[in-house]
Amino acid sequence: MSLRIYNTLTGKLEELVPLNPPHLLIYTCGVTVYDDSHVGHGRSLIVFDVLRRFLEHLGYRVRFVRNFTDVDDKIINRSKQECTDFMTIANRYIASYYIDMENIRVKPADVEPRVTEHIQEIIEVIKGLIEKGYAYESEGDVYFSVSSFPEYGKLSKRNVEELEAGARVEPSEKKKNPLDFALWKSAKAGEPAWDSPWGPGRPGWHTECVAMIFKHLGQTIDIHAGGLDLVFPHHENEIAQAEALTGKPFARYWVHNGLVTVGGQKMSKSLGNYITLKEVYSKYHPDILRLLVLFTHYRSPLDFSWEKMEETKRAYERLINALEDLELLKKLPSYEEKGTHPLFESVKQMEEGFFKALSDDFNTPQALATIYGLIGELGKIKNKAFSDGRISRQELEAYEFAVNSIIRSLRGVFGLLEDYKPECDVKRVVQKELEAGTIFDSRLVDLLVEVRDMTRKEKLFSVADHIRDRLKELGIILEDTPAGTKWKKQ
């Protein structure tokens, strides 16, 4: 199986053919570390994390690089506000980023380079561009000359004349052309600076990715990924520099994820409508954000709301219930039945559908639909077993087979259910909170459930209901099933 994916460069769906199979080189533009990451960053990180896992699943030997922009105007401004140096700010938010990534279950990249550790490589790229006549020095700055690169605009489908007409770029007498962009910025007083052939200064934004890709991946990579808002000018400018310098294609496939909106408007720092990842995972299990992201096709806009988080949470609970119910079904008396259960075939179809959907432009919503189709079938088996008060061995085996298949698919590729263990999940969470001193011991809940079951057998329902009500006030939900009482948090 291979992947057909939309390439921004060609505007078409294309079959992914790596340059040197089975090796696959992926670069994704990481974050600028001047503040906490928000849901918009989270979506991009989750999407490409899952894409990477899927490609690994397909058998590619993926080398995945994601950078940190750790020096730029916003970081410098922030450091001025706080009367500290830019590195303090960068290090603080890199640490914050790692906490976020752990909490939303995004795997670390194979290489996570920082701009400030690649100044020399960046200078080499700029020197090369000047030598070849694509860039020029001007009063300590260095600019890329857009008019020297005829293919400029090919990624974002713009032409230079239109850009010039609508240019909102501040006119600068240092530039020959308003569209020219800075490769090197001369240092102003009090700003971080590195020595260079053009005097002290720091790199412009777009060169860093080129230099880091050359160093860690090579001159031509397979996939270059990022948010849709990076297409222009960032990725356009990367292509111009890299291809001007090497004369080779820079990236074979350009993959961009759609943006996160709030009330239809782009989530962004400047609009102030952002929600940090920390706020999200302080309220919800990390899987729920992942599920929300994966329920939308990666190229569509995703409108974030807390209502949608609640909806997704309910959908997630339905999934978890279906998995957990295996343990309840095991407690029922079983009997022998002839033949193979048809569910085995459904599981096979689900798995095929799941991977087929992902192969078709990474259609995660379609892949989830196959999973939920199977969950419906599991519900039917459970319903029948509970009303019969028993289950056939064949059904139980088929159910377990299905559960294992769902877990394998969701855990391996989607990065969901990482901490899921049947029967232990809720208790583990409660135990964690116990250690934090915010809740009681799960063994005490077990005890109360046991006592309540005794009162129910004696038909002392008012006592049983009182226990259930009081536990509910404490955030513990009891559910009576034919196979016994189960409890969960919240």
Added chain:
RNA sequence: GGCAACGUGGCCGAGCGGCUAGGCGAGGGACUGCAAAUCCCUUUUACGGCGGUUCGAAUCCGCCCGUUGCCUCCA
């Protein structure tokens, strides 16, 4: 203004020439001591508007309307 997307049933959201996507919500039923959970049934001209191509269009083409993104830093 230029460029690029998008407009699907109560809401969200796949599909992109013929075959019930899926999720959430709502109503009814089964089950239950009562709940919860679960399943079943219903939500039976869903595809912005108007034309066109076709045996057949949500799906292709044209125009119009509306929303958004990019054109400045941005995942």
